[in-house]
Amino acid sequence: MTASRGRTGRPPLTEERRAEIRLEIARAAVDLFVEQGVAATTGEQIGQAVGVSARTVWRYFPSKESCVSPLFSAGIDAIAACLREWRPGRPLPDAFAAEWETGRPLVVGPDPATVGALVRLTRTEPGLRAIWLQTYDEAEPAFARALADRAGLPADDFRPAVQAAMFNAALRAAVEHHAWHTDDTGTDPATVRAELAKALRSALAVASEGLT
Template identity: 70%
Template sequence: MTAARGRMGRPPLTEERKAAIRLDIAHAAVDLFIAQGVAATTGEQIGQAVGISARTVWRYFPTKESCVRPLFSTGVDTIATALRQWRPGRPLQEAFDPLWATDATLTGSDVGALLRLTRTEPGLRAVWLQTHDEAEPAFARALAERAGLPADDVRPVIWAAMLNAALRTAVEQHAARSTDPDLSPAWIMADLKAALRTALAVAAAGIT
């Protein structure tokens, strides 16, 4: 009796490894977009920067503009978790205090440059706005859970839209202020944190 053959070839990638590859592609795409513009950048160039083929790039992302999405969406789950941990009667900013403890949870300088490009590159703008549009349901679920409201209640949806708009506006204005190449990383991070705290305070005024 012949023994069954095992599967040949490379073992499947773990989800963690796939996420790492997506992030590598995102950083490579941003570097190229900033250096030479979106129109001049190709999938082949993005792949070469990461050490993979263009075909592999397209397996992860449908367009070159969408390659940057992991940099935009990284904070969605973190924000949703913070909202669930927001205790009744406490300031909204307090729920986000753990985020300020590490710069890794905040927008990096390359993302700031990328956000400035979204003002002139419609494809990148579409990815940025789509990411925020898809974040709102996650924020709404977290706020509904915190308030003990049913999933079909309109109030958490409105609160999520307010919070989402406030955070997006704060990050965009921070990026617009951070164009000077001589600005120190410390100043950039301090300005971003201040902008996000202001956004949270404004949004919290309308959330019960």
């Protein structure tokens, strides 16, 4: 009779830990990009900053530019949830008030100053620009579904799709305006969040004119 062989090696990573590793890699990548530029940054350097191998970096991301995608997409689910819970007659910016007041991330991830620097890099780094625009392209269907749920409409209805496009464009314009007209170096994080929230409120006020 042969004894059953137990599983050896490290236990598999949980989804939560995988997400943490992705975020650690993203933060290391953007720090290196800001410090020395994208071209001069290697997968080995990104891995060393996190304490993992370059092979691990490439297991999570197909390119060094894509390493930053978790910072760009961190708030999509939170935004969609706010849209889904937005009540008729309530100003759209107010639907996000609780998140802004507590400093929880909505659009650009956990560190507004760091991601602000990253967004500024998208003006001169085509690879990062592509990832930035791809994030919003992928977010739009999620926003459309949330608006359709809110209105009790089918997921493929044309009206939520148009509304989501307007809302999405307003968000991106606000974040870019804030990043490109603000130097976050040495600025208190609370001030950065307040300035970004002000830009987002202005954008959502414009977007809400086309949303009901």
